[in-house]
Amino acid sequence: MAKKVSDIGGGRSQAVHRALKRAILDQALPPGSKLPEDSIGERLGVSRTLVREALVRLSQEGLVELRPNKGAVVSHPSLEEGRNLYLTRIALERLVVETLSGSLTQEQIDTLSTHIAAEEAARTEHAASIRLAGEFHTLLAQMTGNASLIRYVNELVARSSLILALYGRPHSSECAVSEHRELLDKLIAGKTDEAVALMTHHLDSITTRALLPRKDSLADALHAYAVAEGLA
Missing domain, CATH: 1.20.120.530 (GntR ligand-binding domain-like)
Incomplete structure:
Protein backbone atom coordinates (compact mmCIF):
# COMPACT_ATOMS: atom_id res chain seq x y z
CA MET A 1 0.00 0.00 0.00
CA ALA A 2 1.47 3.36 -1.03
CA LYS A 3 2.04 5.90 1.70
CA LYS A 4 0.21 9.16 1.17
CA VAL A 5 2.40 12.21 0.89
CA SER A 6 1.75 15.94 0.99
CA ASP A 7 -0.35 17.32 -1.87
CA ILE A 8 1.33 20.71 -1.59
CA GLY A 9 2.82 21.95 -4.84
CA GLY A 10 1.87 21.61 -8.46
CA GLY A 11 4.58 19.06 -9.17
CA ARG A 12 2.67 16.22 -7.59
CA SER A 13 -0.50 17.15 -9.44
CA GLN A 14 1.43 17.06 -12.72
CA ALA A 15 2.93 13.70 -11.78
CA VAL A 16 -0.53 12.17 -11.18
CA HIS A 17 -1.70 13.48 -14.54
CA ARG A 18 1.37 12.09 -16.33
CA ALA A 19 1.07 8.70 -14.64
CA LEU A 20 -2.59 8.26 -15.59
CA LYS A 21 -2.07 9.59 -19.11
CA ARG A 22 0.78 7.21 -19.80
CA ALA A 23 -1.16 4.27 -18.36
CA ILE A 24 -4.04 5.07 -20.71
CA LEU A 25 -1.88 5.52 -23.81
CA ASP A 26 0.08 2.35 -23.01
CA GLN A 27 -3.28 0.54 -22.67
CA ALA A 28 -2.55 -0.52 -19.09
CA LEU A 29 -5.92 1.16 -18.53
CA PRO A 30 -7.88 0.16 -21.65
CA PRO A 31 -10.90 2.08 -23.01
CA GLY A 32 -13.95 1.72 -20.79
CA SER A 33 -11.92 1.08 -17.63
CA LYS A 34 -13.42 2.59 -14.48
CA LEU A 35 -11.25 5.16 -12.73
CA PRO A 36 -12.30 5.33 -9.05
CA GLU A 37 -10.72 8.30 -7.32
CA ASP A 38 -10.21 6.52 -4.00
CA SER A 39 -8.46 3.47 -5.49
CA ILE A 40 -6.23 5.57 -7.72
CA GLY A 41 -5.37 7.91 -4.88
CA GLU A 42 -4.47 4.98 -2.63
CA ARG A 43 -2.32 3.36 -5.29
CA LEU A 44 -0.46 6.56 -6.16
CA GLY A 45 -0.23 7.76 -2.58
CA VAL A 46 -2.07 11.03 -3.14
CA SER A 47 -5.37 12.62 -2.15
CA ARG A 48 -8.63 12.18 -4.05
CA THR A 49 -8.48 15.91 -4.75
CA LEU A 50 -5.32 15.49 -6.83
CA VAL A 51 -6.78 12.49 -8.62
CA ARG A 52 -9.94 14.45 -9.40
CA GLU A 53 -7.88 17.33 -10.81
CA ALA A 54 -5.96 14.92 -13.03
CA LEU A 55 -9.16 13.27 -14.26
CA VAL A 56 -10.67 16.66 -15.12
CA ARG A 57 -7.58 17.56 -17.11
CA LEU A 58 -7.61 14.20 -18.88
CA SER A 59 -11.27 14.71 -19.75
CA GLN A 60 -10.36 18.05 -21.33
CA GLU A 61 -7.79 16.19 -23.42
CA GLY A 62 -10.42 13.66 -24.49
CA LEU A 63 -8.84 10.68 -22.75
CA VAL A 64 -11.36 10.33 -19.91
CA GLU A 65 -15.14 10.59 -19.73
CA LEU A 66 -16.61 12.08 -16.56
CA ARG A 67 -20.09 10.63 -16.04
CA PRO A 68 -22.37 12.37 -13.50
CA ASN A 69 -23.02 10.13 -10.49
CA LYS A 70 -21.21 7.24 -12.19
CA GLY A 71 -17.56 8.25 -11.93
CA ALA A 72 -14.86 8.46 -14.58
CA VAL A 73 -13.92 5.94 -17.27
CA VAL A 74 -11.26 5.81 -19.97
CA SER A 75 -12.74 7.19 -23.20
CA HIS A 76 -13.72 4.95 -26.09
CA PRO A 77 -13.68 7.27 -29.13
CA SER A 78 -15.21 6.27 -32.43
CA ALA A 210 -3.05 2.26 -39.58
CA LEU A 211 -6.78 2.77 -39.10
CA LEU A 212 -9.18 0.06 -40.15
CA PRO A 213 -11.43 0.87 -43.11
CA ARG A 214 -14.95 1.89 -42.13
CA LYS A 215 -17.09 0.79 -45.08
CA ASP A 216 -15.13 -1.84 -46.97
CA SER A 217 -16.95 -4.81 -48.40
CA LEU A 218 -16.37 -8.26 -46.97
CA ALA A 219 -14.18 -9.10 -49.98
CA ASP A 220 -12.05 -6.00 -49.48
CA ALA A 221 -11.73 -6.61 -45.75
CA LEU A 222 -10.50 -10.17 -46.28
CA HIS A 223 -8.22 -9.50 -49.26
CA ALA A 224 -4.99 -8.91 -47.34
CA TYR A 225 -5.57 -11.98 -45.18
CA ALA A 226 -6.27 -14.10 -48.27
CA VAL A 227 -3.02 -12.93 -49.85
CA ALA A 228 -1.08 -13.69 -46.65
CA GLU A 229 -2.43 -17.24 -46.64
CA GLY A 230 -1.81 -17.78 -50.37
CA LEU A 231 -5.51 -17.86 -51.14
CA ALA A 232 -5.50 -14.93 -53.56
Missing part, protein backbone atom coordinates in the same frame (compact mmCIF):
# COMPACT_ATOMS: atom_id res chain seq x y z
CA LEU A 79 -13.25 5.55 -35.60
CA GLU A 80 -15.07 8.41 -37.34
CA GLU A 81 -13.82 10.76 -34.64
CA GLY A 82 -10.32 9.51 -35.34
CA ARG A 83 -10.59 10.42 -39.00
CA ASN A 84 -11.81 13.93 -38.14
CA LEU A 85 -9.03 14.40 -35.60
CA TYR A 86 -6.37 13.61 -38.16
CA LEU A 87 -7.82 16.15 -40.59
CA THR A 88 -7.48 18.78 -37.87
CA ARG A 89 -3.97 17.62 -36.99
CA ILE A 90 -2.87 17.96 -40.60
CA ALA A 91 -3.85 21.64 -40.62
CA LEU A 92 -2.13 22.41 -37.31
CA GLU A 93 1.02 20.40 -37.93
CA ARG A 94 1.56 22.01 -41.31
CA LEU A 95 1.95 25.23 -39.31
CA VAL A 96 4.39 23.50 -36.95
CA VAL A 97 6.54 22.44 -39.90
CA GLU A 98 6.44 25.89 -41.51
CA THR A 99 7.52 27.44 -38.21
CA LEU A 100 10.43 25.08 -37.58
CA SER A 101 11.80 24.62 -41.10
CA GLY A 102 15.39 25.84 -41.28
CA SER A 103 15.40 27.15 -37.71
CA LEU A 104 16.08 24.12 -35.51
CA THR A 105 18.96 24.54 -33.08
CA GLN A 106 21.58 21.83 -32.67
CA GLU A 107 20.15 21.02 -29.25
CA GLN A 108 16.69 20.55 -30.75
CA ILE A 109 18.09 18.40 -33.54
CA ASP A 110 19.88 16.21 -30.99
CA THR A 111 16.69 15.90 -28.91
CA LEU A 112 14.64 14.83 -31.93
CA SER A 113 17.31 12.42 -33.13
CA THR A 114 17.48 10.77 -29.71
CA HIS A 115 13.71 10.44 -29.66
CA ILE A 116 13.61 8.85 -33.11
CA ALA A 117 16.22 6.34 -31.93
CA ALA A 118 13.92 5.46 -29.03
CA GLU A 119 11.06 4.97 -31.51
CA GLU A 120 13.20 2.61 -33.56
CA ALA A 121 14.08 0.60 -30.46
CA ALA A 122 10.37 0.24 -29.56
CA ARG A 123 9.13 -0.91 -32.96
CA THR A 124 8.01 -4.30 -31.70
CA GLU A 125 6.15 -2.87 -28.70
CA HIS A 126 2.79 -1.76 -30.09
CA ALA A 127 1.56 0.45 -27.22
CA ALA A 128 4.98 2.02 -26.58
CA SER A 129 5.56 2.70 -30.28
CA ILE A 130 2.22 4.52 -30.53
CA ARG A 131 3.02 6.66 -27.49
CA LEU A 132 6.53 7.50 -28.70
CA ALA A 133 5.29 8.33 -32.20
CA GLY A 134 2.82 10.77 -30.68
CA GLU A 135 5.49 12.30 -28.46
CA PHE A 136 7.60 13.08 -31.54
CA HIS A 137 4.81 15.34 -32.79
CA THR A 138 4.34 17.03 -29.42
CA LEU A 139 8.10 17.65 -29.25
CA LEU A 140 7.94 19.42 -32.59
CA ALA A 141 5.03 21.55 -31.41
CA GLN A 142 6.85 22.48 -28.19
CA MET A 143 9.83 23.67 -30.20
CA THR A 144 7.69 26.31 -31.96
CA GLY A 145 7.26 28.23 -28.71
CA ASN A 146 3.65 28.96 -29.77
CA ALA A 147 1.57 28.29 -26.64
CA SER A 148 -1.76 27.88 -28.48
CA LEU A 149 -0.24 25.56 -31.06
CA ILE A 150 1.45 23.51 -28.35
CA ARG A 151 -1.81 23.12 -26.41
CA TYR A 152 -3.96 22.06 -29.34
CA VAL A 153 -1.39 19.70 -30.86
CA ASN A 154 -0.81 18.06 -27.47
CA GLU A 155 -4.53 17.44 -26.99
CA LEU A 156 -5.07 16.12 -30.51
CA VAL A 157 -2.04 13.85 -30.36
CA ALA A 158 -3.18 12.37 -27.04
CA ARG A 159 -6.67 11.70 -28.37
CA SER A 160 -5.46 10.27 -31.68
CA SER A 161 -2.95 8.04 -29.87
CA LEU A 162 -5.85 6.53 -27.96
CA ILE A 163 -7.68 5.98 -31.24
CA LEU A 164 -4.63 4.30 -32.75
CA ALA A 165 -4.37 2.06 -29.70
CA LEU A 166 -7.98 1.02 -30.30
CA TYR A 167 -8.09 0.67 -34.06
CA GLY A 168 -4.51 0.53 -35.32
CA ARG A 169 -3.35 -2.52 -37.22
CA PRO A 170 -0.45 -4.46 -35.68
CA HIS A 171 2.95 -2.95 -36.60
CA SER A 172 1.22 0.02 -38.26
CA SER A 173 3.84 2.36 -36.79
CA GLU A 174 6.84 0.74 -38.53
CA CYS A 175 6.79 3.07 -41.53
CA ALA A 176 6.26 6.12 -39.34
CA VAL A 177 9.73 5.95 -37.81
CA SER A 178 11.50 6.32 -41.16
CA GLU A 179 9.10 9.14 -42.04
CA HIS A 180 10.02 10.94 -38.82
CA ARG A 181 13.69 10.64 -39.72
CA GLU A 182 13.06 11.96 -43.23
CA LEU A 183 10.96 14.82 -41.86
CA LEU A 184 13.75 15.85 -39.51
CA ASP A 185 16.23 15.86 -42.40
CA LYS A 186 13.98 18.18 -44.42
CA LEU A 187 13.46 20.51 -41.46
CA ILE A 188 17.21 20.74 -40.90
CA ALA A 189 17.75 21.51 -44.60
CA GLY A 190 15.01 24.15 -44.59
CA LYS A 191 13.08 22.40 -47.37
CA THR A 192 9.75 23.80 -46.19
CA ASP A 193 7.52 22.75 -49.07
CA GLU A 194 8.87 19.21 -49.02
CA ALA A 195 8.58 19.02 -45.23
CA VAL A 196 4.98 20.23 -45.34
CA ALA A 197 4.12 17.72 -48.06
CA LEU A 198 5.74 14.90 -46.08
CA MET A 199 3.93 15.83 -42.86
CA THR A 200 0.63 15.95 -44.73
CA HIS A 201 1.29 12.57 -46.33
CA HIS A 202 2.52 11.14 -43.03
CA LEU A 203 -0.63 12.03 -41.10
CA ASP A 204 -3.01 11.32 -43.96
CA SER A 205 -1.52 7.87 -44.52
CA ILE A 206 -2.18 6.88 -40.90
CA THR A 207 -5.91 6.87 -41.64
CA THR A 208 -5.37 4.35 -44.44
CA ARG A 209 -2.24 2.50 -43.26
Whole structure:
Protein backbone atom coordinates (compact mmCIF):
# COMPACT_ATOMS: atom_id res chain seq x y z
CA MET A 1 0.00 0.00 0.00
CA ALA A 2 1.47 3.36 -1.03
CA LYS A 3 2.04 5.90 1.70
CA LYS A 4 0.21 9.16 1.17
CA VAL A 5 2.40 12.21 0.89
CA SER A 6 1.75 15.94 0.99
CA ASP A 7 -0.35 17.32 -1.87
CA ILE A 8 1.33 20.71 -1.59
CA GLY A 9 2.82 21.95 -4.84
CA GLY A 10 1.87 21.61 -8.46
CA GLY A 11 4.58 19.06 -9.17
CA ARG A 12 2.67 16.22 -7.59
CA SER A 13 -0.50 17.15 -9.44
CA GLN A 14 1.43 17.06 -12.72
CA ALA A 15 2.93 13.70 -11.78
CA VAL A 16 -0.53 12.17 -11.18
CA HIS A 17 -1.70 13.48 -14.54
CA ARG A 18 1.37 12.09 -16.33
CA ALA A 19 1.07 8.70 -14.64
CA LEU A 20 -2.59 8.26 -15.59
CA LYS A 21 -2.07 9.59 -19.11
CA ARG A 22 0.78 7.21 -19.80
CA ALA A 23 -1.16 4.27 -18.36
CA ILE A 24 -4.04 5.07 -20.71
CA LEU A 25 -1.88 5.52 -23.81
CA ASP A 26 0.08 2.35 -23.01
CA GLN A 27 -3.28 0.54 -22.67
CA ALA A 28 -2.55 -0.52 -19.09
CA LEU A 29 -5.92 1.16 -18.53
CA PRO A 30 -7.88 0.16 -21.65
CA PRO A 31 -10.90 2.08 -23.01
CA GLY A 32 -13.95 1.72 -20.79
CA SER A 33 -11.92 1.08 -17.63
CA LYS A 34 -13.42 2.59 -14.48
CA LEU A 35 -11.25 5.16 -12.73
CA PRO A 36 -12.30 5.33 -9.05
CA GLU A 37 -10.72 8.30 -7.32
CA ASP A 38 -10.21 6.52 -4.00
CA SER A 39 -8.46 3.47 -5.49
CA ILE A 40 -6.23 5.57 -7.72
CA GLY A 41 -5.37 7.91 -4.88
CA GLU A 42 -4.47 4.98 -2.63
CA ARG A 43 -2.32 3.36 -5.29
CA LEU A 44 -0.46 6.56 -6.16
CA GLY A 45 -0.23 7.76 -2.58
CA VAL A 46 -2.07 11.03 -3.14
CA SER A 47 -5.37 12.62 -2.15
CA ARG A 48 -8.63 12.18 -4.05
CA THR A 49 -8.48 15.91 -4.75
CA LEU A 50 -5.32 15.49 -6.83
CA VAL A 51 -6.78 12.49 -8.62
CA ARG A 52 -9.94 14.45 -9.40
CA GLU A 53 -7.88 17.33 -10.81
CA ALA A 54 -5.96 14.92 -13.03
CA LEU A 55 -9.16 13.27 -14.26
CA VAL A 56 -10.67 16.66 -15.12
CA ARG A 57 -7.58 17.56 -17.11
CA LEU A 58 -7.61 14.20 -18.88
CA SER A 59 -11.27 14.71 -19.75
CA GLN A 60 -10.36 18.05 -21.33
CA GLU A 61 -7.79 16.19 -23.42
CA GLY A 62 -10.42 13.66 -24.49
CA LEU A 63 -8.84 10.68 -22.75
CA VAL A 64 -11.36 10.33 -19.91
CA GLU A 65 -15.14 10.59 -19.73
CA LEU A 66 -16.61 12.08 -16.56
CA ARG A 67 -20.09 10.63 -16.04
CA PRO A 68 -22.37 12.37 -13.50
CA ASN A 69 -23.02 10.13 -10.49
CA LYS A 70 -21.21 7.24 -12.19
CA GLY A 71 -17.56 8.25 -11.93
CA ALA A 72 -14.86 8.46 -14.58
CA VAL A 73 -13.92 5.94 -17.27
CA VAL A 74 -11.26 5.81 -19.97
CA SER A 75 -12.74 7.19 -23.20
CA HIS A 76 -13.72 4.95 -26.09
CA PRO A 77 -13.68 7.27 -29.13
CA SER A 78 -15.21 6.27 -32.43
CA LEU A 79 -13.25 5.55 -35.60
CA GLU A 80 -15.07 8.41 -37.34
CA GLU A 81 -13.82 10.76 -34.64
CA GLY A 82 -10.32 9.51 -35.34
CA ARG A 83 -10.59 10.42 -39.00
CA ASN A 84 -11.81 13.93 -38.14
CA LEU A 85 -9.03 14.40 -35.60
CA TYR A 86 -6.37 13.61 -38.16
CA LEU A 87 -7.82 16.15 -40.59
CA THR A 88 -7.48 18.78 -37.87
CA ARG A 89 -3.97 17.62 -36.99
CA ILE A 90 -2.87 17.96 -40.60
CA ALA A 91 -3.85 21.64 -40.62
CA LEU A 92 -2.13 22.41 -37.31
CA GLU A 93 1.02 20.40 -37.93
CA ARG A 94 1.56 22.01 -41.31
CA LEU A 95 1.95 25.23 -39.31
CA VAL A 96 4.39 23.50 -36.95
CA VAL A 97 6.54 22.44 -39.90
CA GLU A 98 6.44 25.89 -41.51
CA THR A 99 7.52 27.44 -38.21
CA LEU A 100 10.43 25.08 -37.58
CA SER A 101 11.80 24.62 -41.10
CA GLY A 102 15.39 25.84 -41.28
CA SER A 103 15.40 27.15 -37.71
CA LEU A 104 16.08 24.12 -35.51
CA THR A 105 18.96 24.54 -33.08
CA GLN A 106 21.58 21.83 -32.67
CA GLU A 107 20.15 21.02 -29.25
CA GLN A 108 16.69 20.55 -30.75
CA ILE A 109 18.09 18.40 -33.54
CA ASP A 110 19.88 16.21 -30.99
CA THR A 111 16.69 15.90 -28.91
CA LEU A 112 14.64 14.83 -31.93
CA SER A 113 17.31 12.42 -33.13
CA THR A 114 17.48 10.77 -29.71
CA HIS A 115 13.71 10.44 -29.66
CA ILE A 116 13.61 8.85 -33.11
CA ALA A 117 16.22 6.34 -31.93
CA ALA A 118 13.92 5.46 -29.03
CA GLU A 119 11.06 4.97 -31.51
CA GLU A 120 13.20 2.61 -33.56
CA ALA A 121 14.08 0.60 -30.46
CA ALA A 122 10.37 0.24 -29.56
CA ARG A 123 9.13 -0.91 -32.96
CA THR A 124 8.01 -4.30 -31.70
CA GLU A 125 6.15 -2.87 -28.70
CA HIS A 126 2.79 -1.76 -30.09
CA ALA A 127 1.56 0.45 -27.22
CA ALA A 128 4.98 2.02 -26.58
CA SER A 129 5.56 2.70 -30.28
CA ILE A 130 2.22 4.52 -30.53
CA ARG A 131 3.02 6.66 -27.49
CA LEU A 132 6.53 7.50 -28.70
CA ALA A 133 5.29 8.33 -32.20
CA GLY A 134 2.82 10.77 -30.68
CA GLU A 135 5.49 12.30 -28.46
CA PHE A 136 7.60 13.08 -31.54
CA HIS A 137 4.81 15.34 -32.79
CA THR A 138 4.34 17.03 -29.42
CA LEU A 139 8.10 17.65 -29.25
CA LEU A 140 7.94 19.42 -32.59
CA ALA A 141 5.03 21.55 -31.41
CA GLN A 142 6.85 22.48 -28.19
CA MET A 143 9.83 23.67 -30.20
CA THR A 144 7.69 26.31 -31.96
CA GLY A 145 7.26 28.23 -28.71
CA ASN A 146 3.65 28.96 -29.77
CA ALA A 147 1.57 28.29 -26.64
CA SER A 148 -1.76 27.88 -28.48
CA LEU A 149 -0.24 25.56 -31.06
CA ILE A 150 1.45 23.51 -28.35
CA ARG A 151 -1.81 23.12 -26.41
CA TYR A 152 -3.96 22.06 -29.34
CA VAL A 153 -1.39 19.70 -30.86
CA ASN A 154 -0.81 18.06 -27.47
CA GLU A 155 -4.53 17.44 -26.99
CA LEU A 156 -5.07 16.12 -30.51
CA VAL A 157 -2.04 13.85 -30.36
CA ALA A 158 -3.18 12.37 -27.04
CA ARG A 159 -6.67 11.70 -28.37
CA SER A 160 -5.46 10.27 -31.68
CA SER A 161 -2.95 8.04 -29.87
CA LEU A 162 -5.85 6.53 -27.96
CA ILE A 163 -7.68 5.98 -31.24
CA LEU A 164 -4.63 4.30 -32.75
CA ALA A 165 -4.37 2.06 -29.70
CA LEU A 166 -7.98 1.02 -30.30
CA TYR A 167 -8.09 0.67 -34.06
CA GLY A 168 -4.51 0.53 -35.32
CA ARG A 169 -3.35 -2.52 -37.22
CA PRO A 170 -0.45 -4.46 -35.68
CA HIS A 171 2.95 -2.95 -36.60
CA SER A 172 1.22 0.02 -38.26
CA SER A 173 3.84 2.36 -36.79
CA GLU A 174 6.84 0.74 -38.53
CA CYS A 175 6.79 3.07 -41.53
CA ALA A 176 6.26 6.12 -39.34
CA VAL A 177 9.73 5.95 -37.81
CA SER A 178 11.50 6.32 -41.16
CA GLU A 179 9.10 9.14 -42.04
CA HIS A 180 10.02 10.94 -38.82
CA ARG A 181 13.69 10.64 -39.72
CA GLU A 182 13.06 11.96 -43.23
CA LEU A 183 10.96 14.82 -41.86
CA LEU A 184 13.75 15.85 -39.51
CA ASP A 185 16.23 15.86 -42.40
CA LYS A 186 13.98 18.18 -44.42
CA LEU A 187 13.46 20.51 -41.46
CA ILE A 188 17.21 20.74 -40.90
CA ALA A 189 17.75 21.51 -44.60
CA GLY A 190 15.01 24.15 -44.59
CA LYS A 191 13.08 22.40 -47.37
CA THR A 192 9.75 23.80 -46.19
CA ASP A 193 7.52 22.75 -49.07
CA GLU A 194 8.87 19.21 -49.02
CA ALA A 195 8.58 19.02 -45.23
CA VAL A 196 4.98 20.23 -45.34
CA ALA A 197 4.12 17.72 -48.06
CA LEU A 198 5.74 14.90 -46.08
CA MET A 199 3.93 15.83 -42.86
CA THR A 200 0.63 15.95 -44.73
CA HIS A 201 1.29 12.57 -46.33
CA HIS A 202 2.52 11.14 -43.03
CA LEU A 203 -0.63 12.03 -41.10
CA ASP A 204 -3.01 11.32 -43.96
CA SER A 205 -1.52 7.87 -44.52
CA ILE A 206 -2.18 6.88 -40.90
CA THR A 207 -5.91 6.87 -41.64
CA THR A 208 -5.37 4.35 -44.44
CA ARG A 209 -2.24 2.50 -43.26
CA ALA A 210 -3.05 2.26 -39.58
CA LEU A 211 -6.78 2.77 -39.10
CA LEU A 212 -9.18 0.06 -40.15
CA PRO A 213 -11.43 0.87 -43.11
CA ARG A 214 -14.95 1.89 -42.13
CA LYS A 215 -17.09 0.79 -45.08
CA ASP A 216 -15.13 -1.84 -46.97
CA SER A 217 -16.95 -4.81 -48.40
CA LEU A 218 -16.37 -8.26 -46.97
CA ALA A 219 -14.18 -9.10 -49.98
CA ASP A 220 -12.05 -6.00 -49.48
CA ALA A 221 -11.73 -6.61 -45.75
CA LEU A 222 -10.50 -10.17 -46.28
CA HIS A 223 -8.22 -9.50 -49.26
CA ALA A 224 -4.99 -8.91 -47.34
CA TYR A 225 -5.57 -11.98 -45.18
CA ALA A 226 -6.27 -14.10 -48.27
CA VAL A 227 -3.02 -12.93 -49.85
CA ALA A 228 -1.08 -13.69 -46.65
CA GLU A 229 -2.43 -17.24 -46.64
CA GLY A 230 -1.81 -17.78 -50.37
CA LEU A 231 -5.51 -17.86 -51.14
CA ALA A 232 -5.50 -14.93 -53.56
